[in-house]
Amino acid sequence: xxxxxxxxxxxxxxxxxxxxxxxxxxxxxxxxxxxxxxxxxxxxxxxxxxxxxxxxxxxxxxxxxxxxxxxxxxxxxxxxxxxxxxxxxxxxxxxxxxxxxxxxxxxxxxxxxxxxxxxxxxxxxxxxxxxxxxxxxxxxxxxxxxxxxxxxxxxxxxxxxxxxxxxxxxxxxxxxxxxxxxxxxxxxxxxxxxxxxxxxxxxxxxxxxxxxxxxxxxxxxxxxxxxxxxxxxxxxxxxxxxxx
Amino acid sequence: xxxxxxxxxxxxxxxxxxxxxxxxxxxxxxxxxxxxxxxxxxxxxxxxxxxxxxxxxxxxxxxxxxxxxxxxxxxxxxxxxxxxxxxxxxxxxxxxxxxxxxxxxxxxxxxxxxxxxxxxxxxxxxxxxxxxxxxxxxxxxxxxxxxxxxxxxxxxxxxxxxxxxxxxxxxxxxxxxxxxxxxxxxxxxxxxxxxxxxxxxxxxxxxxxxxxxxxxxxxxxxxxxxxxxxxxxxxxxxxxxxxx
Amino acid sequence: xxxxxxxxxxxxxxxxxxxxxxxxxxxxxxxxxxxxxxxxxxxxxxxxxxxxxxxxxxxxxxxxxxxxxxxxxxxxxxxxxxxxxxxxxxxxxxxxxxxxxxxxxxxxxxxxxxxxxxxxxxxxxxxxxxxxxxxxxxxxxxxxxxxxxxxxxxxxxxxxxxxxxxxxxxxxxxxxxxxxxxxxxxxxxxxxxxxxxxxxxxxxxxxxxxxxxxxxxxxxxxxxxxxxxxxxxxxxxxxxxxxx
Numbered sequence: 001x002x003x004x005x006x007x008x009x010x011x012x013x014x015x016x017x018x019x020x021x022x023x024x025x026x027x028x029x030x031x032x033x034x035x036x037x038x039x040x041x042x043x044x045x046x047x048x049x050x051x052x053x054x055x056x057x058x059x060x061x062x063x064x065x066x067x068x069x070x071x072x073x074x075x076x077x078x079x080x081x082x083x084x085x086x087x088x089x090x091x092x093x094x095x096x097x098x099x100x101x102x103x104x105x106x107x108x109x110x111x112x113x114x115x116x117x118x119x120x121x122x123x124x125x126x127x128x129x130x131x132x133x134x135x136x137x138x139x140x141x142x143x144x145x146x147x148x149x150x151x152x153x154x155x156x157x158x159x160x161x162x163x164x165x166x167x168x169x170x171x172x173x174x175x176x177x178x179x180x181x182x183x184x185x186x187x188x189x190x191x192x193x194x195x196x197x198x199x200x201x202x203x204x205x206x207x208x209x210x211x212x213x214x215x216x217x218x219x220x221x222x223x224x225x226x227x228x229x230x231x232x233x234x235x236x237x238x239x240x241x242x243x244x
Numbered sequence: 245x246x247x248x249x250x251x252x253x254x255x256x257x258x259x260x261x262x263x264x265x266x267x268x269x270x271x272x273x274x275x276x277x278x279x280x281x282x283x284x285x286x287x288x289x290x291x292x293x294x295x296x297x298x299x300x301x302x303x304x305x306x307x308x309x310x311x312x313x314x315x316x317x318x319x320x321x322x323x324x325x326x327x328x329x330x331x332x333x334x335x336x337x338x339x340x341x342x343x344x345x346x347x348x349x350x351x352x353x354x355x356x357x358x359x360x361x362x363x364x365x366x367x368x369x370x371x372x373x374x375x376x377x378x379x380x381x382x383x384x385x386x387x388x389x390x391x392x393x394x395x396x397x398x399x400x401x402x403x404x405x406x407x408x409x410x411x412x413x414x415x416x417x418x419x420x421x422x423x424x425x426x427x428x429x430x431x432x433x434x435x436x437x438x439x440x441x442x443x444x445x446x447x448x449x450x451x452x453x454x455x456x457x458x459x460x461x462x463x464x465x466x467x468x469x470x471x472x473x474x475x476x477x478x479x480x481x482x483x484x485x486x487x488x
Numbered sequence: 489x490x491x492x493x494x495x496x497x498x499x500x501x502x503x504x505x506x507x508x509x510x511x512x513x514x515x516x517x518x519x520x521x522x523x524x525x526x527x528x529x530x531x532x533x534x535x536x537x538x539x540x541x542x543x544x545x546x547x548x549x550x551x552x553x554x555x556x557x558x559x560x561x562x563x564x565x566x567x568x569x570x571x572x573x574x575x576x577x578x579x580x581x582x583x584x585x586x587x588x589x590x591x592x593x594x595x596x597x598x599x600x601x602x603x604x605x606x607x608x609x610x611x612x613x614x615x616x617x618x619x620x621x622x623x624x625x626x627x628x629x630x631x632x633x634x635x636x637x638x639x640x641x642x643x644x645x646x647x648x649x650x651x652x653x654x655x656x657x658x659x660x661x662x663x664x665x666x667x668x669x670x671x672x673x674x675x676x677x678x679x680x681x682x683x684x685x686x687x688x689x690x691x692x693x694x695x696x697x698x699x700x701x702x703x704x705x706x707x708x709x710x711x712x713x714x715x716x717x718x719x720x721x722x723x724x725x726x727x728x729x730x731x732x
Binding site: 271315318319322325340348349350352353354355446 | 622633636637658661663665
């Protein structure tokens, strides 16, 4: 059993805005190390990992580790009702996750737990060679820019710039951001714009995001809390196309 | 004939937002006691009564009492065009309600009156045993919360709390508000959430609303102007279900 | 070839919001006199003319006059991605208009030019006898008011007022604005409300607009920059109806 309380709820809501878009059901693990979600999307193209340490929470009590499965769309519908000034409290009873939104009125929601026996997916161990830190909103805006022209784009990092490039039927677009980091090689991979947009639904999790990139290899996208006691990261398979 | 002018138009617009959702046609009575609307919805489940004293208005002149019938949707379409800074002026000619919105430009709308001979409906005389006063927005928010789970809910008042409770297929929800009033019994009735939402379209009429409740009896919901010279009240039949 | 830069981009975006609604393709002329667009809508009912002098721009370099044809919808999709704080830079290469949005990240878009040999349309030379200057938003609001009742309206100017009048099935509406100008005659013409609404998409181009009107003759509507070095004007054919 557990009892956890969170007053900075906006990052939690941002995380689940992305998670609920990517996967239908998730296993949440709550134990003395914190609150964790690891999930793989249906098409096995993207992988998401949310890891919140106990220190993120105002209260974090967990005497017995729990592994619960919930419907992400139902959970998100309740989180959407949460105001910024509300405190979120999560507990459980035998068959339900109990969600309390504590504000002017105390509102309590019971969400039925799902019986499931599947295992928590293991992310592939990857270390893309180059990483840069970029403002989250800037990349999110670029995705909308690029979506005007095509449904795929290139992420590219060179010595000076993080670049986003697309090339569609009606025209082409590119954006460049001076990253200011020590990079000694040029890497480039192509990704699906809609899949990236799903991930960037978590952009309010933190102002900056880390882009880890290689040549024709998966992207690792990480949003970290400033306090360094929580993060949400995504892994996205590249688009590999012979003719490009 | 009458000539009435109103500069605090937001409460008037709020009232008609609810009224135009509940009934298609209304009889407005304008006489020396003020401006009144009494109407029963088509399904005879909800009853609305708007009562604005002459003192609510900046100008209220009425030499002969008038009883006019108007189409609420058409009237609302015009009221929606009213800005907060506009003054509303209502007069009539032989076949029309004349609506003036006085602001940067003076705009005048003529709305054809409807011929009708039906009587003004009389509300049932009811006195639910328990009443509490609750913030209007808080109840409105709860309705949206509860609508996630079901299309009906329970209003309940006990010694300490005003409670809203629902119980649907995917989960359940409840909210509690410490009412701070002297209540010595417990009352509970079930109502349709969509019907309540129609009534709470008037929530901007006043910050607080009075909930009058009994056991399996109609709800009386009243929004009063602070100045106590006007109110809009609703009566809603309970949902009576054997199996609950 | 040319290279032009603009930091006050909101009026430029407003102009193209109207232009892209009225015409699908436009010829832009860029030469030492500035940036000009002249276009006639498909149904030959409305005519638009945008004229921006070099002084409007932060940078305006043009060594050889250019006449380029672009798809207005595609151009507008890119302009919509421009933030208020972005600087807009336009250049071209052999087959493309190159649009740079310079802000936190520099974003570059290439828009394919269209091959076209058609001539730039010449607007009819008209001088409606009466002109008044009216707040742009006030007229725009009136259009929305009047659209409640009908799809056509009358613009009328008399000694004191600029009036907008409509008369539909459910009722009628009119608005009057005291123009404060020296007018000695009464003029009145009828126009299509949807066509006027297309033109007023440019209302953010300037706070005031000039309405030039005669009896049953075309309207000339002009939005001028305060600095007097740019304007967008529209000519709209009147609705002529025997039975009115």
